[in-house]
Amino acid sequence: MTKYTEAFIKEMPKSDLHLHLDGSLRIPTLIEMAKKNNIKMPSYTEEGLRELVFKSSYANLGEYLHGFQYTCAVLRDLENIERVCYELAIDNQKENVNYIEVRFAPQLMMDADAGLTMESVMKAAYKGFEAAKKEYNNHSDVVNGLRPEFNYGIISCAMRKFGPKGYSPYYTNFYKMMEFSKEMEVLKEGALQMVKAAVKIRDEKAIPIVSIDLAGQEDGYPPGKFKDVYAYAHKNFMHKTVHAGEAYGAESIFQAITECYADRIGHGYYLFNEEKITDPTITDKKKYISDLISFVADKRTTIEVCLTSNLQTNPEIKSIKEHNFKHMLANRMSLTICTDNRLVSDTNVSREFQLAVDNFDISLKHLKDIVAYGFKKSFYPGQYIEKRNWAKNVMKHFDKVAEKHGMTEL
Numbered sequence: 253m254t255k256y257t258e259a260f261i262k263e264m265p266k267s268d269l270h271l272h273l274d275g276s277l278r279i280p281t282l283i284e285m286a287k288k289n290n291i292k293m294p295s296y297t298e299e300g301l302r303e304l305v306f307k308s309s310y311a312n313l314g315e316y317l318h319g320f321q322y323t324c325a326v327l328r329d330l331e332n333i334e335r336v337c338y339e340l341a342i343d344n345q346k347e348n349v350n351y352i353e354v355r356f357a358p359q360l361m362m363d364a365d366a367g368l369t370m371e372s373v374m375k376a377a378y379k380g381f382e383a384a385k386k387e388y389n390n391h392s393d394v395v396n397g398l399r400p401e402f403n404y405g406i407i408s409c410a411m412r413k414f415g416p417k418g419y420s421p422y423y424t425n426f427y428k429m430m431e432f433s434k435e436m437e438v439l440k441e442g443a444l445q446m447v448k449a450a451v452k453i454r455d456e457k458a459i460p461i462v463s464i465d466l467a468g469q470e471d472g473y474p475p476g477k478f479k480d481v482y483a484y485a486h487k488n489f490m491h492k493t494v495h496a497g498e499a500y501g502a503e504s505i506f507q508a509i510t511e512c513y514a515d516r517i518g519h520g521y522y523l524f525n526e527e528k529i530t531d532p533t534i535t536d537k538k539k540y541i542s543d544l545i546s547f548v549a550d551k552r553t554t555i556e557v558c559l560t561s562n563l564q565t566n567p568e569i570k571s572i573k574e575h576n577f578k579h580m581l582a583n584r585m586s587l588t589i590c591t592d593n594r595l596v597s598d599t600n601v602s603r604e605f606q607l608a609v610d611n612f613d614i615s616l617k618h619l620k621d622i623v624a625y626g627f628k629k630s631f632y633p634g635q636y637i638e639k640r641n642w643a644k645n646v647m648k649h650f651d652k653v654a655e656k657h658g659m660t661e662l
């Protein structure tokens with residue numbers, strides 16, 4: 253089993269393609285913003301919040317999600333959005349993460365009465381990321397080619413489920429406007445309004461909204477119910493990722509790919525679990541799983557793996573060694589290592605890679621492939637030739653770092 257030092261893992265170029273903005277604030281920033289915006293929290297100290305809200309381990313998914321009510325609340329402020337995006341980019345740059353795709357549900361932040369439209373929210377995020385990008389890329393070692401450039405993309409999320417109260421001012425008003433519609437009609441229309449706005453803002457304002465995503469409660473709200481939303485994105489040259497196989501069976505992943513045109517899958521954990529299949533028409537579950545694994549691997553549909561997050565939210569996983577990541581590796585799937593939520597999971601990209609290489613047999617060649625997928629399978633906001641050359645340059649830097657640390661056997 254190849255051994256990798258923390259110094260090598262930190263210095264090698266990395267990406268994070270599954271990164272939630274509202275789960276990745278700095279705690280001191282959250283405290284400062286909560287005080288400024290008069291948002292009530294159980295504590296206003298870092299120690300207190302880590303004890304009560306943002307823990308190293310959680311009893312269940314509900315406890316894990318508890319902290320988002322505070323982070324979402326402070327993000328209903330344009331200045332706060334810009335600052336959080338700037339700081340998140342800086343935090344990634346400090347550990348040699350050269351590319352991030354940050355996702356959030358703009359409708360959770362929107363409030364027409366406070367001037368928070370989807371366009372203003374996206375502009376604020378853009379300003380924060382762009383400022384951090386320009387600062388980094390103007391460093392002499394980046395300009396002189398000693399380090400790769402930093403870049404980013406924004407992923408706009410639709411929520412699978414929201415209600416008339418307690419989610420956001422936008423969703424409350426949206427439910428009022430559709431008071432005579434059934435729940436699923438409201439949810440699909442809300443998602444469709446989001447994707448139409450995302451396409452329009454991308455095209456007219458040149459903000460790098462590179463993809464849409466479907467997040468929230470998966471059980472009972474599978475991807476197929478949102479296929480019309482994804483069809484609109486598909487017809488407008490928008491990339492697509494879907495949270496699938498996180499809390500629901502393999503058929504959710506199949507729907508995401510075949511009905512929603514998913515380029516990547518968020519989590520994909522239950523791809524390998526026969527007992528999670530609920531579709532009564534699937535009689536030979538073992539064959540279905542086997543065929544689907546081969547289908548996903550052959551299409552090179554990339555799985556966004558979030559190890560720490562899965563351990564914290566899924567009580568079925570008793571230890572990291574039991575994680576289905578081992579099956580993903582064995583089947584040579586296209587994988588990227590991601591954080592999910594840097595604050596809520598108390599992690600960063602380097603820690604996630606270290607967790608992977610310390611617990612699974614990953615050769616240097618295989619590690620390089622995983623790192624490369626994070627760039628090649630990204631939704632880079634440029635033309636394909638630009639992306640190809642950029643990814644090639646990043647991986648040349650990987651080779652230099654590997655040689656520097658004596659990791660040369662590929």
